[in-house]
Amino acid sequence: MKSLWNEAEAKQYTDELGLRVYSSRLLGRDKTLVLHGGGNTSVKLEEKNILGEHETLLYVKGSGWDLESIERAGYAPVRLGHLLALARLPRLSDTEMVNELKTHMTIASAPTPSVEAILHATLPYKYVDHTHADAVVSITNTQDGLARIQEIYGDTVVIIPYVMPGFDLARLCAEEFPKQVNEHTIGMVLMNHGIFSFGDSACESYERMIKLVNKAEKYLQVHKAWTKPSGFPAADEETFNPYLALAEFRHRLSLVANKAMLVRSHTEYKYQAFIDRDDLYEVSQQGPATPDHVIRTKRLPLLGRDLDQYVDEYQSYFDAHAAAHPQDLAMLDPTPRVILDKEWGLCSVGRTAKEAAIVADIYDHTIDVITRATSLGAYQALPAEDIFAVEYWELEQAKLKRGGQPPMFSGEVVVVTGAASGIGRACVDSFLARGAAVIGLDIDDKVVTNHSRADYLGLVCDVSITQHISQALQMGVKQFGGIDMLVLNAGIFPKSCAINQLSNESWREVMQINLDSYLMFLREAHALLKLAPNGGRVVMMGSKNVPAPGPGAAAYSVSKAGITQLARIAALEWGADNIRINTLHPDAVFDTGIWSDEVLQSRAHAYGMTVEEYKRKNVLKTSITSHDVAEMVAEMCGPLFSKVTGAQVPIDGGNERVI
Numbered sequence: 001m002k003s004l005w006n007e008a009e010a011k012q013y014t015d016e017l018g019l020r021v022y023s024s025r026l027l028g029r030d031k032t033l034v035l036h037g038g039g040n041t042s043v044k045l046e047e048k049n050i051l052g053e054h055e056t057l058l059y060v061k062g063s064g065w066d067l068e069s070i071e072r073a074g075y076a077p078v079r080l081g082h083l084l085a086l087a088r089l090p091r092l093s094d095t096e097m098v099n100e101l102k103t104h105m106t107i108a109s110a111p112t113p114s115v116e117a118i119l120h121a122t123l124p125y126k127y128v129d130h131t132h133a134d135a136v137v138s139i140t141n142t143q144d145g146l147a148r149i150q151e152i153y154g155d156t157v158v159i160i161p162y163v164m165p166g167f168d169l170a171r172l173c174a175e176e177f178p179k180q181v182n183e184h185t186i187g188m189v190l191m192n193h194g195i196f197s198f199g200d201s202a203c204e205s206y207e208r209m210i211k212l213v214n215k216a217e218k219y220l221q222v223h224k225a226w227t228k229p230s231g232f233p234a235a236d237e238e239t240f241n242p243y244l245a246l247a248e249f250r251h252r253l254s255l256v257a258n259k260a261m262l263v264r265s266h267t268e269y270k271y272q273a274f275i276d277r278d279d280l281y282e283v284s285q286q287g288p289a290t291p292d293h294v295i296r297t298k299r300l301p302l303l304g305r306d307l308d309q310y311v312d313e314y315q316s317y318f319d320a321h322a323a324a325h326p327q328d329l330a331m332l333d334p335t336p337r338v339i340l341d342k343e344w345g346l347c348s349v350g351r352t353a354k355e356a357a358i359v360a361d362i363y364d365h366t367i368d369v370i371t372r373a374t375s376l377g378a379y380q381a382l383p384a385e386d387i388f389a390v391e392y393w394e395l396e397q398a399k400l401k402r403g404g405q406p407p408m409f410s411g412e413v414v415v416v417t418g419a420a421s422g423i424g425r426a427c428v429d430s431f432l433a434r435g436a437a438v439i440g441l442d443i444d445d446k447v448v449t450n451h452s453r454a455d456y457l458g459l460v461c462d463v464s465i466t467q468h469i470s471q472a473l474q475m476g477v478k479q480f481g482g483i484d485m486l487v488l489n490a491g492i493f494p495k496s497c498a499i500n501q502l503s504n505e506s507w508r509e510v511m512q513i514n515l516d517s518y519l520m521f522l523r524e525a526h527a528l529l530k531l532a533p534n535g536g537r538v539v540m541m542g543s544k545n546v547p548a549p550g551p552g553a554a555a556y557s558v559s560k561a562g563i564t565q566l567a568r569i570a571a572l573e574w575g576a577d578n579i580r581i582n583t584l585h586p587d588a589v590f591d592t593g594i595w596s597d598e599v600l601q602s603r604a605h606a607y608g609m610t611v612e613e614y615k616r617k618n619v620l621k622t623s624i625t626s627h628d629v630a631e632m633v634a635e636m637c638g639p640l641f642s643k644v645t646g647a648q649v650p651i652d653g654g655n656e657r658v659i
């Protein structure tokens with residue numbers, strides 16, 4: 001591990017809180033030190049209050065902030081004297097502690113201080129840094145971890161046995177630290193949890209963290225416990241054959257969890273190699289590398305596909321530990337967050353794509369920790385009761401009880417065709433805004449780069465080729481676990497052409513894209529839509545031309561009439577499968593690719609109008625945008641339309657011929 005400290009960069013931060021931000025970001029950049037909100041840092045500063053009195057404040061990381069991207073506003077200033085007084089109390093519940101922290105801040109709008117604030121306060125150093133370094137937990141999570149830590153660090157660190165994070169840990173440190181500290185002390189190891197460093201300057205504290213973690217890494221290297229499986233790139237996956245089995249699994253998992261969940265399959269070599277270990281059961285059924293991972297990953301991964309057994313075991317684990325708990329606990333959903341399967345690889349589960357990505361990141365590092373600890377002898381996590389205490393600690397339970405309404409399509413997946421531009425692209429935005437994971441398909445490769453976020457997968461797809469369609473669906477299942485909704489929107493709008501001049505080729509081309517591909521999508525996606533936990537939904541992009549055709553657009557109008565009829569029949573056939581299919585008939589949506597100036601002029605001419613007249617030729621004299629149509633599409637997939645199937649809805653500002 002290298003120090004990332006750069007004097008020129010550091011100079012841009014002129015004050016002590018600025019340097020606190022700078023070195024915290026350096027820690028956050030190294031994923032082997034902290035992951036997704038893990039770790040915390042602080043600085044103690046003298047300030048003058050509004051009465052002109054001097055007071056010492058602990059600026060400590062606020063909850064909800066990531067070290068990698070933290071800013072000044074991410075630090076909560078808490079009065080140090082009060083924190084030190086709290087550390088002397090015999091007992092303080094977490095809820096009481098959070099209340100004390102929040103009521104002794106000097107900026108009302110600051111975030112809630114980290115639950116480690118009191119611990120930071122008790123360490124008599126200006127800067128304090130805390131991480132869950134992979135190398136350190138690889139060593140503490142072994143049978144003789146304590147002896148190894150003593151061997152590596154000698155008297156340079158204070159060593160604290162495992163205690164649950166929060167007040168109890170702060171109190172133990174306040175007692176133990178003065179007993180163990182000496183002139184060589186530069187850090188503190190928390191067994192089965194992580195490591196602290198500290199110093200008079202941001203640089204000193206940061207460099208000590210790097211130095212201490214390097215010692216652990218060297219120790220692992222010397223003991224031939226540093227290597228991890230690597231070297232093989234992921235196989236080039238044109239297809240993902242077990243997709244239907246994975247979608248069935250996700251369906252069952254969502255029913256047990258009582259909410260739609262996403263499942264992402266990762267088949268990289270590293271995971272396959274871990275899953276192929278002979279001792280997989282032994283090493284994977286121990287527990288997480290550091291306790292706060294349990295909130296994301298649950299205590300244990302599921303090996304294979306026996307969901308019922310996992311749920312039974314989770315129930316027993318809950319019953320066994322909840323009985324001894326002082327409060328009444330509400331059981332979390334009993335489904336796994338990590339699945340290790342020979343065919344599916346490492347699967348991560350989440351209510352959102354981001355959650356699933358965080359789970360995968362954490363388990364990726366857990367595999368490193370387990371592999372190294374096993375090379376040292378044996379991986380040994382904390383006993384189940386300690387993990388349970390963190391999984392069910394009162395602040396998490398309170399969060400759970402507060403609940404809050406998740407977005408409409410949380411845990412659900414939609415495929416949108418023609419997603420690179422126009423109405424399709426607007427649909428992508430409308431579904432993302434409602435919490436869905438979106439698979440955007442288009443022949444235009446802009447679809448790949450339009451968004452860069454965990455809940456979006458853009459794939460180039462020629463909708464006239466069945467194989468492209470089935471591959472896209474398979475890749476979508478690999479990425480998110482299933483397909484709940486289908487928005488069939490891809491289409492072409494040819495130049496105006498009278499029937500007596502319409503060529504076979506032109507007719508065929510329109511039918512292929514606007515009609516045949518819709519059949520192919522419905523056929524290929526049916527088995528997946530049937531497995532949607534909340535029921536499958538399809539919206540087809542029809543046209544005003546279906547109820548009210550105009551001259552010069554025979555092929556287009558016939559193709560749209562064709563899909564309208566197709567949707568009606570599908571609605572009849574698939575009602576028993578709990579799949580709804582509805583058609584939208586938009587008109588005069590001019591901010592889309594098919595409306596080139598040439599097409600506009602030609603259509604206006606066919607109606608004997610100017611382009612401007614043509615654009616607002618509706619009863620409401622309004623213009624209709626891609627966004628308007630997309631919002632309607634999304635709502636038609638939502639609860640508002642839950643009892644509607646086989647319907648055709650015009651979205652055209654009112655058309656006299658349609659009305």
Ligand code: ZN
Pocket residue numbers: 039130131132165193194
């Ligand atoms: Zn920690």
